[in-house]
Amino acid sequence: MPASQSKTAPHRPIRLLAVAGARPNFMKIAPLMKELALRRDRFEPILVHTGQHYDQAMSESFFRDLGIPEPDVNLGVGSGSHGEQTAQVLVAIEKLLVERKPDVVLVVGDVNSTIAATLAAVKLHVPVAHVESGLRSGDRAMPEEINRVLTDAVSEWLFTTEPSAETNLLREGVPKEKIHFVGNVMIDTLLAHREHARRLDSLERLGLSPRGYAVLTLHRPSNVDSPDQLRRLFGVLSRLGDRLPVVFPVHPRTRGVIEKNLQGERINLRMTEPLGYLEFLRLLMDAQMVLTDSGGIQEETTALGVPCLTLRESTERPVTVSEGTNTIVGTDPRAIEKAIEKQLASPWPAGRTPALWDGRAAVRIVDILERDLSGRIGPSVG
Ligand code: UD1
Numbered sequence: 001m002p003a004s005q006s007k008t009a010p011h012r013p014i015r016l017l018a019v020a021g022a023r024p025n026f027m028k029i030a031p032l033m034k035e036l037a038l039r040r041d042r043f044e045p046i047l048v049h050t051g052q053h054y055d056q057a058m059s060e061s062f063f064r065d066l067g068i069p070e071p072d073v074n075l076g077v078g079s080g081s082h083g084e085q086t087a088q089v090l091v092a093i094e095k096l097l098v099e100r101k102p103d104v105v106l107v108v109g110d111v112n113s114t115i116a117a118t119l120a121a122v123k124l125h126v127p128v129a130h131v132e133s134g135l136r137s138g139d140r141a142m143p144e145e146i147n148r149v150l151t152d153a154v155s156e157w158l159f160t161t162e163p164s165a166e167t168n169l170l171r172e173g174v175p176k177e178k179i180h181f182v183g184n185v186m187i188d189t190l191l192a193h194r195e196h197a198r199r200l201d202s203l204e205r206l207g208l209s210p211r212g213y214a215v216l217t218l219h220r221p222s223n224v225d226s227p228d229q230l231r232r233l234f235g236v237l238s239r240l241g242d243r244l245p246v247v248f249p250v251h252p253r254t255r256g257v258i259e260k261n262l263q264g265e266r267i268n269l270r271m272t273e274p275l276g277y278l279e280f281l282r283l284l285m286d287a288q289m290v291l292t293d294s295g296g297i298q299e300e301t302t303a304l305g306v307p308c309l310t311l312r313e314s315t316e317r318p319v320t321v322s323e324g325t326n327t328i329v330g331t332d333p334r335a336i337e338k339a340i341e342k343q344l345a346s347p348w349p350a351g352r353t354p355a356l357w358d359g360r361a362a363v364r365i366v367d368i369l370e371r372d373l374s375g376r377i378g379p380s381v382g
Contacts (some may be wrong), residue, residue: 013044015375017102017126020071021050021113024186024296026062027277028131029109031188031362033068042370050089050113050246061276066189082112082143085269089116097124103373107151108132108185110144110295115151116285118277122154129369132186133158134165135316141222144295148316159365162319162354180257182364183356186296187303190281191359197281206247206270210286213244216269219251220293223311223331227261232256233311234267236333237291240340243266244291246281246291249275289343291336298326303357307349309339311380325351 016036036045049071062068073096073188077088089112097105097120105121107114108131118128133152137145152158152169153310160166161184169179189350203210216237224230240246248269250258258267275283284290284300289307292298298317301308302324309329321327327349329339356364 010109010243011374012102013040013042013378014370014377015044015046015100015102016104016106016369017048017100018106019048019050019093020068020108020115021052021077022109023053023058023062023274024294025108025111026059026066026068027296028185030062030066030068031185031192032106032108032131032365035362035366037069039366039370042374043366046073046102047092047119048096048197049072050093051078051119052085052089052111052113053141054078055274057196057276058252065277066193066381085338086112086116086275090120090325093117093120094124097121097126102126103377104129104233104369106131106369109372110147110151111371112143112147115147118151118154125299126155128154129157129159129365130155131159131365132161134160134169134179134226135162136168137314137316138165139314143221143250145316152303155366157368159359159361159368161357162317164318171200180364180368181356182368183358183361184299184303184354184359185365186299187357188359188361189277190300190303192287193281197278198285199346200282201284203277203286206245208247208286211288213283214240214292215248215283215285215292216246216249217246217251217294217297218311219253220312221253223293224254225255227257229331230257231262231265232266232333233331233336234262234269236316236340238266238268239337240291241270242345245270247272249273261323279321286295289340291340298324299357301325302351303353305348305351307343309336309343311336319354323352323354325349 036043051074067244073093105126106129107117121128130151157177159182210340246269249272290301291309293311298320302320308326315328329336
């Protein structure tokens, strides 16, 4: 230590570079940015938007609805193949890391931006904190599963949302000290915005009555990239649509396949543009049932106590089944039909809220980072 600096010199703030890129990242980064902003004296946050999602409806509206600060940097990478998208984020983030010299990189979830930012950081010896670590579907054909496994293998802080995650990480050889069960930042966001969403008049505007409609989302490549598979799903889902309104905000990926391959076919679903966070939450709250292939919606319906039928063969979020309101139905139309009938005939499931899904996950995460990083940061030289 230079003679001019005393042992009690104030420490400079921890420079934390947070990365968000695609729609499901935004609700996870929001409560973290809020918590970091409350600790301005301890943290200097830099928010990077990779630009993986870029439409008003897929990106901007979330920043507005959730009060996320304007990103400090937008890398503007846009769409592309997995290789292109990952590579572009990797190259752009590496440059930024060299320029900004953060003490830590914070990544969330499992999208291509998550693994790209992680790889760039660890190669430059910048430690990575991964929020929503340890989830495993066991299906390596899912691009997100590869992103999860690789991100976790090289991260220094692994923040988990449910007990299965720790089991998975320990099995993969991650030292226990790196694993922190902190709860669910996505549910922090849900709890913070639930009352606001409840006041919206979305149901009246769409002519829906509470419990008198279903909500559907579909965007997994395994469900929507094959027109035949999508046609099969629409067949059974349209039969549900004959009995009650099925509101279907269409992801751009799915819209592309519909426009190209399914023009003129019978689809009895109420298709809409992708909805903003608050409006979608309003619809989830009072749905009779939700049908989805999303990861996050399985958690949101569990937190809301709304029945969810997951149109996938597996889930990386088993707590939503063992404790919540989720059922893994698969993608076979007959199985879906049966599950729908059962759901229509049965009383609502009485799920319980998983441990630590209490709105304080971001606080726990930032506490741990502050504790662990404060000791590593040199005194202020300013
Ligand atoms: C990505 C994530 C997925 C997440 C999903 C939520 C990966 C591997 N996948 O999948 O985990 O659940 O986001 O949406 O990271 N497009 C637009 N506007 C946009 C963004 C995309 O029109 O703002 C279109 C483009 O045609 C693009 C396609 O949607 O090619 C797919 O986008 P992409 O980011 O590649 O993957 P998602 O399917 O959205």
